[in-house]
Amino acid sequence: MSNEETSTRRQILELLKRRGEMTAAQMGETIGITSMGVRQHLSRLERDGLVATVIIRQKRGRPTCKFVLTEQAEALFPARYGQIAVELLEQIVEMNGAEQIDRLFERRMTGLERQYRAVMGGLPLDERVDRLARIREDEGYMAEAGTDEEGAYTLVEHHCPIYEIAKRFPQACQYEQALFAHTLETDVRRIEHKIAGDGRCRYVVRS
Incomplete structure (x- = not known):
């Protein structure tokens, strides 16, 4: 073209x-x-x-x-949704204190965990990781499941729709990691982090 x-x-x-x-x-x-x-x-x-x-x-x-x-x-077309969301959250901090932000993130995590669990049922861990990756892909995270050299399950997210929020409120990432651990019912470690300068977020899921 x-x-x-x-x-x-x-x-x-x-x-x-x-x-x-x-x-x-x-x-x-x-x-x-x-x-x-x-x-x-x-x-x-x-x-x-x-x-x-x-x-x-x-x-x-x-x-x-x-x-x-x-x-x-x-x-x-250009959009400032991320920055607008950050500004609104900053207003919440100013009016109600920083602890209110944690309550919001925790409530979001609880709601998402309920949604994620509803479509996972009693699946084995490998299928739960695959299902989680598909859910996150649909939500815009460009996610994929895999395994590392040691055979551990991995979840990689190449895009972060909440990047602007996470830069200002890094606890957003902590709650997402906790969301994965709660949903998969196992230990989840983040070994790459976009906010820290990596090109993606990468998680290792321990069985």
Whole structure:
């Protein structure tokens, strides 16, 4: 894909973000290319799951075909959710004291533990680790289960959705480690830590 193609598709995405539903003709007129050219880019964006078609039915005449961003496309635009969450937690500390943060993290851990346990049943440890990795993968942690050179089970998380929070409130990581130990009902050690400068978080699960 050329830089020009990438730039045009980005323009289309930004137009839809700012204006909502638009026809190919409207986008072409704004960007300065033909409707056919816009449709070629839209076809690729639809295949990528970033744009969807909406049919607007008129009282008279043919229906109008418009295009909108999908929920998946929202991830392409800057967001400050992490920083906003940090600011809110800092306000809680200021109003209610630092111990309130620990209560919040503990409550979150308890709720997640209940959810995780509900889908694990009486599975053996290796299957519980695999199931936990799949759950965390679905939650955006880019997680995978495996074993180390000694045959111990491992859980690796390549991404951290709460990274901004954990930088400011490192106890968030302590509660996540405790969550894994409680859920798996065994000892869990963290041997790599993104907050400490590693490229990922890696846990060893002892049977």
